[in-house]
Each structure stands twice: as C-alpha cells, then as structure tokens.
Amino acid sequence: SSELTQDPAVSVALGQTVRITCQGDSLRSFYASWYQQKPRQAPVVVIYAKDKRPAGISDRFSGSSSGNTASLTITGAQAEDEADYFCNSRDSSGYHYVFGTGTKVTVL
Amino acid sequence: QVHLVESGGGVVQPGRPLRLSCAASGFDFNNFGMHWVRQAPGKGLEWVAAISNDAHNKYYGDSVKGRFTISRDNSRNTLYLQMNSLRPEDTAIYYCAKDLLRFLGPAFDVWGHGTMVIVSS
Numbered sequence: 001s002s003e004l005t006q007d008p009a010v011s012v013a014l015g016q017t018v019r020i021t022c023q024g025d026s027l028r029s030f031y032a033s034w035y036q037q038k039p040r041q042a043p044v045v046v047i048y049a050k051d052k053r054p055a056g057i058s059d060r061f062s063g064s065s066s067g068n069t070a071s072l073t074i075t076g077a078q079a080e081d082e083a084d085y086f087c088n089s090r091d092s093s094g095y096h097y098v099f100g101t102g103t104k105v106t107v108l
Numbered sequence: 109q110v111h112l113v114e115s116g117g118g119v120v121q122p123g124r125p126l127r128l129s130c131a132a133s134g135f136d137f138n139n140f141g142m143h144w145v146r147q148a149p150g151k152g153l154e155w156v157a158a159i160s161n162d163a164h165n166k167y168y169g170d171s172v173k174g175r176f177t178i179s180r181d182n183s184r185n186t187l188y189l190q191m192n193s194l195r196p197e198d199t200a201i202y203y204c205a206k207d208l209l210r211f212l213g214p215a216f217d218v219w220g221h222g223t224m225v226i227v228s229s
Contacts, residue, residue: 031214033214033215033216035153035216037153042203042219042220042221042222043145043153043203043216043219044219045215045216045217048208048214048215048217049214049215052214054215054217086152086153088153088155088215088216090212094212095167095212096155096167096169096170097143097155097158098155099145099152099153099154099155100152101152102152102153
C-alpha cells in the first residue's frame with residue numbers, strides 16, 4: 001500500500017493564504033481529495049478530483065497537483081477554517097484508498 | 109436531505125464479533141458505492157472497506173482483511189460491517205461514507221456522524 005505524507009501543523013493569520021501539501025507516489029496516478037474535520041464532527045469533503053469544489057463549499061478553498069504532490073490552498077483564511085485537513089487518494093493498487101497523515105490548521 | 113446514520117457500536121471484548129449498520133436516506137442508495145472509514149481516538153482517518161453499488165465488488169484495508177466483511181441490502185437502503193476477531197487496536201469511531209460514483213469514485217461526499225467501537229476486556 002501507499003503512504004500520503006502531510007505536515008502535522010500549519011498556522012495562518014486571519015485573512016491570509018495558506019497552502020497544505022500532501023506527498024505520495026500514488027498521486028502520480030490518482031487525484032487527491034481533501035477533507036476538513038472540525039472537533040467532534042465528521043469529515044467534510046472540500047476538494048475532490050484535484051480541483052473540484054462540492055456545492056456549498058467556499059471558493060476560499062482550491063486544489064492543485066503536480067507530480068507526487070497535491071495541494072490545498074485556503075485564500076483569505078477565516079476563523080471557521082480552523083480544523084484538521086486530510087488528503088485522500090487511491091493507493092498504488094488502484095483498489096484501496098489511503099488517507100494522509102493530516103494537517104492541523106490554526107488561524108491566528 | 110441526504111443522511112447516513114450509523115448504529116451498532118459499543119464495548120466488546122477482544123476476539124468477539126460486532127456488526128455495524130448504516131441507514132441511508134435522501135438519495136438513490138443502489139446507485140452509489142459505499143465505504144467504511146474509522147478514526148482511532150486522537151488519530152487520523154483510516155479507510156476500512158468499500159463496496160460497489162451492486163455489491164459485486166468489495167475491497168478491504170490490510171489491517172482488517174480476513175476479519176471484517178462489508179455488505180449491503182439495497183432493498184433496505186442499509187450498509188453493514190461485520191467485524192470478527194476484534195482487537196484493541198480496532199477501537200475507533202466508525203463512519204460510513206457515500207461514494208461519488210458507483211464504485212472507486214474520487215471522493216466520499218456524504219458521511220454519517222459515526223459510531224464508537226471500544227474493544228476492551
């Protein structure tokens with residue numbers, strides 16, 4: 001199986017921009033999706049298929065990918081964006097999924 | 109409104125079985141793949157298992173393969189996870205999640221609230 005690696009924590013000033021990255025070999029073959037999880041809540045998908053945003057998700061969230069790295073960018077971060085963020089993709093076999101290690105985003 | 113509601117969690121002794129259920133509503137259940145994802149206390153997300161819309165295809169994470177079985181009853185709009193030979197490391201919140209597609213889609217677009225499983229003697 002594959003691994004997806006994320007930085008454990010990042011911080012961003014209110015209204016500024018932050019980029020969260022996710023690295024893994026499987027990202028050369030499969031797009032990433034990104035999930036936001038707030039304390040004691042279920043995850044919510046914010047980006048899928050590299051850069052698609054589900055209905056109801058703020059356009060502050062955007063996604064991109066290059067080589068073995070996927071990125072989630074929050075532009076103009078708000079207090080409500082403070083959460084854990086997990087990337088996800090199919091693994092190298094194509095039949096399993098793997099989640100990233102997670103990034104805790106703190107909005108200062 | 110699309111809803112997923114898990115049930116069946118609880119405290120169970122190591123080696124014992126437990127079956128989780130996930131009741132779906134608000135969408136055409138038999139047109140979408142489904143997944144189980146778990147989260148140990150204070151830890152990250154772990155994909156557990158997937159099943160295609162027609163139940164013909166099933167895949168499992170390495171840590172549960174051979175012990176857990178995913179199934180579905182499309183007539184009852186319900187997803188199941190039969191967990192056998194439970195271990196303390198299976199302790200987690202178990203979420204069911206809807207696939208964007210019939211199988212192996214690019215995202216899990218709807219999640220339940222989760223049900224807690226504690227494996228302890």
